[in-house]
Amino acid sequence: xxxxxxxxxxxxxxxxxxxxxxxxxxxxxxxxxxxxxxxxxxxxxxxxxxxxxxxxxxxxxxxxxxxxxxxxxxxxxxxxxxxxxxxxxxxxxxxxxxxxxxxxxxxxxxxxxxxxxxxxxxxxxxxxxxxxxxxxxxxxxxxxxxxxxxxxxxxxxxxxxxxxxxxxxxxxxxxxxxxxxxxxxxxxxxxxxxxxxxxxxxxxxxxxxxxxxxxxxxxxxxxxxxxxxxxxxxxxxxxxxxxxxxxxxxxxxxxxxxxxxxxxxxxxxxxxxxxxxxxxxxxxxxxxxxxxxxxxxxxxxxxxxxx
Amino acid sequence: xxxxxxxxxxxxxxxxxxxxxxxxxxxxxxxxxxxxxxxxxxxxxxxxxxxxxxxxxxxxxxxxxxxxxxxxxxxxxxxxxxxxxxxxxxxxxxxxxxxxxxxxxxxxxxxxxxxxxxxxxxxxxxxxxxxxxxxxxxxxxxxxxxxxxxxxxxxxxxxxxxxxxxxxxxxxxxxxxxxxxxxxxxxxxxxxxxxxxxxxxxxxxxxxxxxxxxxxxxxxxxxxxxxxxxxxxxxxxxxxxxxxxxxxxxxx
Numbered sequence: 421x422x423x424x425x426x427x428x429x430x431x432x433x434x435x436x437x438x439x440x441x442x443x444x445x446x447x448x449x450x451x452x453x454x455x456x457x458x459x460x461x462x463x464x465x466x467x468x469x470x471x472x473x474x475x476x477x478x479x480x481x482x483x484x485x486x487x488x489x490x491x492x493x494x495x496x497x498x499x500x501x502x503x504x505x506x507x508x509x510x511x512x513x514x515x516x517x518x519x520x521x522x523x524x525x526x527x528x529x530x531x532x533x534x535x536x537x538x539x540x541x542x543x544x545x546x547x548x549x550x551x552x553x554x555x556x557x558x559x560x561x562x563x564x565x566x567x568x569x570x571x572x573x574x575x576x577x578x579x580x581x582x583x584x585x586x587x588x589x590x591x592x593x594x595x596x597x598x599x600x601x602x603x604x605x606x607x608x609x610x611x612x613x614x615x616x617x618x619x620x621x622x623x624x625x626x627x628x629x630x631x632x633x634x635x636x637x638x639x640x641x642x643x644x645x646x647x648x649x650x651x652x653x654x655x656x657x658x659x660x661x662x663x664x665x666x667x668x669x670x671x672x673x674x675x676x677x678x679x680x681x682x683x684x685x686x687x688x689x690x691x692x693x694x695x696x697x698x699x700x701x702x703x704x705x706x707x708x709x710x711x712x713x714x715x716x717x718x719x720x721x722x723x724x725x726x727x
Numbered sequence: 728x729x730x731x732x733x734x735x736x737x738x739x740x741x742x743x744x745x746x747x748x749x750x751x752x753x754x755x756x757x758x759x760x761x762x763x764x765x766x767x768x769x770x771x772x773x774x775x776x777x778x779x780x781x782x783x784x785x786x787x788x789x790x791x792x793x794x795x796x797x798x799x800x801x802x803x804x805x806x807x808x809x810x811x812x813x814x815x816x817x818x819x820x821x822x823x824x825x826x827x828x829x830x831x832x833x834x835x836x837x838x839x840x841x842x843x844x845x846x847x848x849x850x851x852x853x854x855x856x857x858x859x860x861x862x863x864x865x866x867x868x869x870x871x872x873x874x875x876x877x878x879x880x881x882x883x884x885x886x887x888x889x890x891x892x893x894x895x896x897x898x899x900x901x902x903x904x905x906x907x908x909x910x911x912x913x914x915x916x917x918x919x920x921x922x923x924x925x926x927x928x929x930x931x932x933x934x935x936x937x938x939x940x941x942x943x944x945x946x947x948x949x950x951x952x953x954x955x956x957x958x959x960x961x962x963x964x965x966x967x968x969x970x971x972x973x974x975x976x977x978x979x
Contacts, residue, residue: 546744554941588896
C-alpha cells in the first residue's frame with residue numbers, strides 16, 4: 421500500500437502540519453511526499469528528513485487548484501492513497517482531485533482505524549462519523565492537529581517530476597499578517613481573544629509571548645477588525661488542538677467551540693460565570709480580563725515561565 | 728450573465744443536535760430545518776451581482792426531499808428568479824451531488840455557479856470543488872469578496888495565511904464563506920411573490936447518475952464528554968495551574 425502525500429508549504433518553508441500528516445499517513449504505507457509549487461528547495465530537503473517518507477517528489481510550477489490537480493491526477497494512478505492536510509490548500513484541492521479520479525473523498529480525518537476505516541467530525545464536531553471507504557483507492561484530508569508530528573532524521577531521495585501544466589487562475593495579491601508567533605494550527609499553547617478584548621489585542625499578544633503561544637481570535641473579534649483574519653479559530657477559521665487553550669473574553673459560541681474541540685486543557689477567563697466556555701473549561705477565573713491579564717503575565721514571569 | 732446557485736436544506740444551525748442512541752446518525756425528525764448558512768451567503772451574492780447589473784437570470788437548485796422546496800422558496804423570496812428541485816429521499820454523498828449538479832450545469836450553462844463552501848451537517852466542503860472538476864471549470868473557493876472585472880471575476884479568498892485575491896475567467900465556480908455578505912431577510916411581499924415564481928420538480932432518476940454510495944457509515948457517536956472543571960478564585964491559583972500544565976507538556 422503506497423501513499424502520495426502532498427506537502428503544505430508557505431514562502432519556502434515546510435508547514436509544521438505536514439510532519440503531523442506524515443506521521444498519521446505512515447500507518448497506511450510508505451509515503452512519497454509531493455512538493456508542488458515554487459521555491460521548493462528548502463521545502464524538499466526539510467520534507468526528506470521526515471520519518472516515514474520513502475522519497476520526495478518535486479513539481480516546480482504554479483500553485484493554483486486547477487493546475488495542481490492536473491499534476492496530482494497524473495501521479496495518483498500509482499498510489500492507493502492520495503492525502504493532504506485539511507488546511508485551506510488541501511480543502512481547496514483534494515475534492516477536485518477526488519472527482520477527477522471518480523472517488524468519494526474522506527476529509528478532515530481525525531482518527532485512522534485501519535486501511536479503509538476513518539473517523540471524521542460532522543455537525544461542527546458535535547458528532548463523529550466512523551466510515552468504511554469501500555473504494556479501491558482513497559483520497560483523504562487529515563486534520564493535522566489531531567496527530568503528533570513525525571520524527572526527523574530521515575534522508576529520503578529527492579526526485580523532480582514533470583509538472584508542465586497551465587492554470588486559468590491568476591494570483592493578484594496576498595494579504596498576510598506578519599507575525600513571529602508559532603503556527604496557530606499546530607501550536608502547543610494558544611491564547612485566544614474574543615470581542616470583549618476590543619482594540620486591546622496587544623494584551624493577548626503579551627500573554628502569548630510570555631508563554632511562547634500562538635494567538636487565536638473569535639470570528640466576532642475578526643469581523644470587528646480587532647484581530648486579523650488568519651487568527652480566526654472556529655468552524656470557518658482554523659481548527660486547533662493545542663495542549664493548552666487559554667480563552668479570554670470568549671463566550672464560547674458553537675462556531676468557536678467547533679474549532680477548539682481537540683484542545684487537551686481549556687482555561688477560561690471571563691466576566692460571565694454562565695458563559696458556555698466557562699462550563700466547558702478545565703479551569704475558569706471569573707473577572708475583568710483587563711485586570712486579570714497583566715496580573716497573570718506578572719505571576720507567570722514570577723513562576724519562571726517567561727520565554 | 729446567468730448565475731446558478733446550489734443550496735442545501737440542513738438542520739437549522741441554531742439547533743443543538745442529538746446523536747441517536749443507536750448510533751445510526753443524528754436525530755433529524757421533528758427538528759427545525761433551514762437553508763444551510765453558507766448557501767444563504769451564496770444566494771445573497773448572486774442577488775447582489777444581479778442588482779449590480781451582472782445577473783440576468785438567477786436559478787437556484789436543491790437536491791433533496793420534497794420538503795427542500797421550502798429552502799428554494801426562501802431563495803426565490805431573496806430575489807432568485809427560478810427554482811429546480813432534484814427530488815430524492817436518499818442521503819446522497821457529495822460525489823453524487825456534484826455529478827447531479829454537473830448535469831444541471833450542462834443543461835443550464837450558467838456563467839457562474841455559486842455554492843456555500845460547506846454544509847453545516849456533514850461539514851464536507853467538497854461539492855464546489857468537485858463540480859469544478861467535473862465541469863472542467865476553474866474554481867475560487869472560500870470567497871469573501873466577488874467582483875466582476877472585464878470578462879472574469881476577481882475573488883478574495885480566505886486562506887490559512889490570511890486572504891488572497893485571484894482572478895478567474897468565466898465560466899467558473901465560486902464557493903461562499905461567511906464574510907462574503909450579510910444575507911437579507913426577504914420581506915413578506917417577496918415571500919408571497921416567491922410562490923408564483925417557476926419551480927420545476929424533477930425526479931433524481933431523470934438524470935441517469937449512478938448514486939451508489941462509496942462509503943459506509945458504520946456509526947455516528949457523540950464527542951467524548953469533557954470532565955467538569957473548576958473555578959478558581961485568584962490569578963495566583965490560575966497562574967499555578969498554567970505553570971503546572973506547561974511544565975508537564977511533552978516537548979514536540
